[in-house]
Amino acid sequence: MKVEVAQDLYPSRGDKSGFIKRKEPIIYGTLEQFKNAQLDNKEVTFYKKNGYLIIKNLLSFHELNNLKNEAKKLKKNYLEESENPELIREIDSKIVRSVFNIHKTNEIFKKLCYSRKILNIAEALLGSPTYIHQSRMNCKDRFDGKGFYWHSDFETWHSEDGMPNMRAVSCSILLTDNNEFNGPLLLVPGSHKYFIQCPGKTPEAHYKHSLKKQEYGVPTKDSITKIIKKHGITSFKAKAGSVIFFDCNIIHGSSDNLSPFPRYNLFFVYNSIYNKLISPYAGTKPRPEFIASREH
Numbered sequence: 001m002k003v004e005v006a007q008d009l010y011p012s013r014g015d016k017s018g019f020i021k022r023k024e025p026i027i028y029g030t031l032e033q034f035k036n037a038q039l040d041n042k043e044v045t046f047y048k049k050n051g052y053l054i055i056k057n058l059l060s061f062h063e064l065n066n067l068k069n070e071a072k073k074l075k076k077n078y079l080e081e082s083e084n085p086e087l088i089r090e091i092d093s094k095i096v097r098s099v100f101n102i103h104k105t106n107e108i109f110k111k112l113c114y115s116r117k118i119l120n121i122a123e124a125l126l127g128s129p130t131y132i133h134q135s136r137m138n139c140k141d142r143f144d145g146k147g148f149y150w151h152s153d154f155e156t157w158h159s160e161d162g163m164p165n166m167r168a169v170s171c172s173i174l175l176t177d178n179n180e181f182n183g184p185l186l187l188v189p190g191s192h193k194y195f196i197q198c199p200g201k202t203p204e205a206h207y208k209h210s211l212k213k214q215e216y217g218v219p220t221k222d223s224i225t226k227i228i229k230k231h232g233i234t235s236f237k238a239k240a241g242s243v244i245f246f247d248c249n250i251i252h253g254s255s256d257n258l259s260p261f262p263r264y265n266l267f268f269v270y271n272s273i274y275n276k277l278i279s280p281y282a283g284t285k286p287r288p289e290f291i292a293s294r295e296h
Ligand code: 6CS
Pocket: 134, 136, 148, 151, 153, 156, 157, 210, 211, 214, 291
C-alpha cells in the first residue's frame, strides 16, 4: 500500500498538551461562492471569528417532517437488527447513541446531504468541491442519552483518520428542538484558531470505545479551562429544522440528557477533495469506511 506521509503540522497523542496556532485559512471560498451559497458578509465574518454559523429555517416544515419519520424508522430498524458496526449503543445500556454512515445507507438522508442549499454552503466555506467524510445521527434519548466530552473533531480525524489539514466542516441538522435541558451542542467560539495537542497514546481500534465515551484525543482539563476562560461557552439552543455549520477544529461537547425531551440531530461532515485522508498521524490502522470515508 502506498504510504503517503505528509508533514505532521499538528502532532498529538504523544506527551505534549500545548497549543499550536492554526496554519490554514478558516474560510477558503470566493465572493462568488459566498453569493452562490447566499452567505452575506456578516455571516462570513461571524463564521471566521467564531468558527460556526447558525442558519435558521433552512428546511421547510414538510422536509423536517419527512426527516423525523425517516429517523424514527431508521432507529426502529436498528433496534431490531443484531449488532451492526454502524450502530453505536450507549456505554451502559442497549440504548442507541449514534447511527453512522446514514448518507450511504439511507436514500432520504443521502438526498439531503447532497442538496444544493447545504452543499453550496459547505463548498463556499471550503472553497472547493467536497465529499462526505462521515455522517451520523446522534440520538440523545430522553433521560438516558449520554453526553460527548470536550474535543476537537479535527484532532481525531487528523490523528486517527489521516486528515492532513483543517479544511472540513460539519453540518448539524436539528430534528428535535434543542433546549437547555436536553443536552444541546456546547461550543467554544474562537477555539478553532488553535490546535490543542492531546496527550496519551491512541489504543488500537480506539473507535470501539471512543464513540461511546471518548477518553483519548481529549484536551487536558488545564487546556480546556484555559480556552474557555479566554473564549467562553455558547450553547446551540434552537428549534427543530435549524442548521449549524461548525469548523472541524472548534472545541465542542454536550452534556447528558436528563430531560423527558429527546434530542435527535443529523451530522454530515464535508471534507475538501484537496484534503483527502492519508495514513493516520497517530500511526494506528485506518478506521473503517463507515466512520472515515476513503471510497467516494
Ligand atoms: O471520532 C469521531 O469521528 C467522532 N467523535 C466525536 C466525539 N465527534 C466527531 C465524530 O463523530
